[in-house]
Amino acid sequence: MGRYVVGRMSDLPPGSRRLIQVGRFEVGVFNVNGKYYALNNRCPHAGGPLCLGEVTGTTEDAGAYRVVWVRQGEIVSCPWHAWEFDIASGRTITEPTKTVRTYPVSVEDGQVVLETDTPPRAGDRSEQSRGA
Amino acid sequence: MARSSHIDLGYTEVRVNVVDADVHPAPRSFAELRERVPEPWRSRNWPDQVFDAVETPTYVAPGKAQRRDAYPPSGGPPCSDPAFAEQQLFRDAGVDYAILLPLTVRPVPNPEHEAAVCAATNSWLADTWLSAYNGHDRYRGALRVCSGEPNLAVREIERWAGHPHFVEVMLVPYTRAPFGQPPYHPILAAAAKNNLPIVVHVNRAAGMGLLTPVGFASYFIEHHSLYSLLYATHLTSLIFEGVFEKFPTLKVVFAEGGFSWIVPLLWRLDNLWAELQSETPLVRRRPSEYVHDHVRFTSQPIEEPSDAGRLQRVFERADAANLLMFSTDYPHWDYDDPMHVARQFPAEMRERILRDNARALYGLPGTRRVRESA
Numbered sequence: 001m002g003r004y005v006v007g008r009m010s011d012l013p014p015g016s017r018r019l020i021q022v023g024r025f026e027v028g029v030f031n032v033n034g035k036y037y038a039l040n041n042r043c044p045h046a047g048g049p050l051c052l053g054e055v056t057g058t059t060e061d062a063g064a065y066r067v068v069w070v071r072q073g074e075i076v077s078c079p080w081h082a083w084e085f086d087i088a089s090g091r092t093i094t095e096p097t098k099t100v101r102t103y104p105v106s107v108e109d110g111q112v113v114l115e116t117d118t119p120p121r122a123g124d125r126s127e128q129s130r131g132a
Numbered sequence: 133m134a135r136s137s138h139i140d141l142g143y144t145e146v147r148v149n150v151v152d153a154d155v156h157p158a159p160r161s162f163a164e165l166r167e168r169v170p171e172p173w174r175s176r177n178w179p180d181q182v183f184d185a186v187e188t189p190t191y192v193a194p195g196k197a198q199r200r201d202a203y204p205p206s207g208g209p210p211c212s213d214p215a216f217a218e219q220q221l222f223r224d225a226g227v228d229y230a231i232l233l234p235l236t237v238r239p240v241p242n243p244e245h246e247a248a249v250c251a252a253t254n255s256w257l258a259d260t261w262l263s264a265y266n267g268h269d270r271y272r273g274a275l276r277v278c279s280g281e282p283n284l285a286v287r288e289i290e291r292w293a294g295h296p297h298f299v300e301v302m303l304v305p306y307t308r309a310p311f312g313q314p315p316y317h318p319i320l321a322a323a324a325k326n327n328l329p330i331v332v333h334v335n336r337a338a339g340m341g342l343l344t345p346v347g348f349a350s351y352f353i354e355h356h357s358l359y360s361l362l363y364a365t366h367l368t369s370l371i372f373e374g375v376f377e378k379f380p381t382l383k384v385v386f387a388e389g390g391f392s393w394i395v396p397l398l399w400r401l402d403n404l405w406a407e408l409q410s411e412t413p414l415v416r417r418r419p420s421e422y423v424h425d426h427v428r429f430t431s432q433p434i435e436e437p438s439d440a441g442r443l444q445r446v447f448e449r450a451d452a453a454n455l456l457m458f459s460t461d462y463p464h465w466d467y468d469d470p471m472h473v474a475r476q477f478p479a480e481m482r483e484r485i486l487r488d489n490a491r492a493l494y495g496l497p498g499t500r501r502v503r504e505s506a
Contacts, residue, residue: 079200
């Protein structure tokens, strides 16, 4: 079991994200409205860097040509092909459903801690977010 | 002086594996383009941003059509920094050769205006990506011409004929008539005479050009889906106007408009030709035969039916082994990565699609030189 200190809570305010290297892959850790979530940085559609996408909202239909904007900050849109993923669950909000691996994130003594089932390797360290 | 840590061992030849038939470079700034625009257009009041001008407000693509992770760290729009483009395209994606189609020029109503910006784009591409950035010789380019005024287009083609790195002539398909019709023949003739394929590639502009067969679409998603219909119209016209009889060496590429749609279309055209060919007696061969000999398609955006076997069967039926050329559309939002896409091609035609068909069309070698160093 791997535990990675992603940073202090103050380093990861709401709306921010950080990418960290976990063994051979990358994980994006997001703060969505004060709660932390982590997603594997490889889109299940075509392998794009999902966690570098825009953190955004989405739309809901409200009747003929009326569309409302909802869930701002809860969605990440993959930079390749724009698939929309709910950050909290790792599931797409459109069909066909795709899911990206999620990881538990906890807060301990003011630190944000990521848990994976890959033990840390020498040289793994938390990296400053790209593209936030 | 410090001793160099690299020892030059000379060159080796490596095999070419992937030719990317559709890449879109951009100037670092509009100034880079503007300084090459002839007068009076250079001094007139222009929008002064390449990328905001590039994105028409009529139909808006996600992320202004760009891959969000393709912005160079040093600044500038995607695919404007050659070092970063090489990293993403050559190193990360494994592309060996890339054909560059600059989308800097939106069609505008005034053909002289459009022709002026086309000329600037061609000069810019020739100076930068095809020479200064092309020490490795892995880039080839498409000439931009204004189809709305064929004399200007012919003049621009003649200006660059013989240039070693321009390999095709790009036409934007949002025109007032389909390309097979006689007003376009001087452009087709000039291209054929200079052994330059025509490449048809979409480039949105506001206005009448964005019509579908039934008027204007409401959404970008509709508009994007309908590129295939646009291309089908041009292809049908090219065939039945006898263009491939009049210009027997002409080749035409349809880029970024899909591919699988040609299957039912060619069944239909072949049938109708058998019934109605006396209306167009110049068309002496079956339409599908002209397509086999004269027409190619790029693969991006690849259709992705949920059952991958379906795509493979369609590719077999569509003769993708001869007609299809791989492309990424780098740096656009719906980029196709070679690794992901190649495994969807039937195994026996993979290398033809990834490399051989484009090599044959553009005259690219089978190996390329790489400098070795220790």
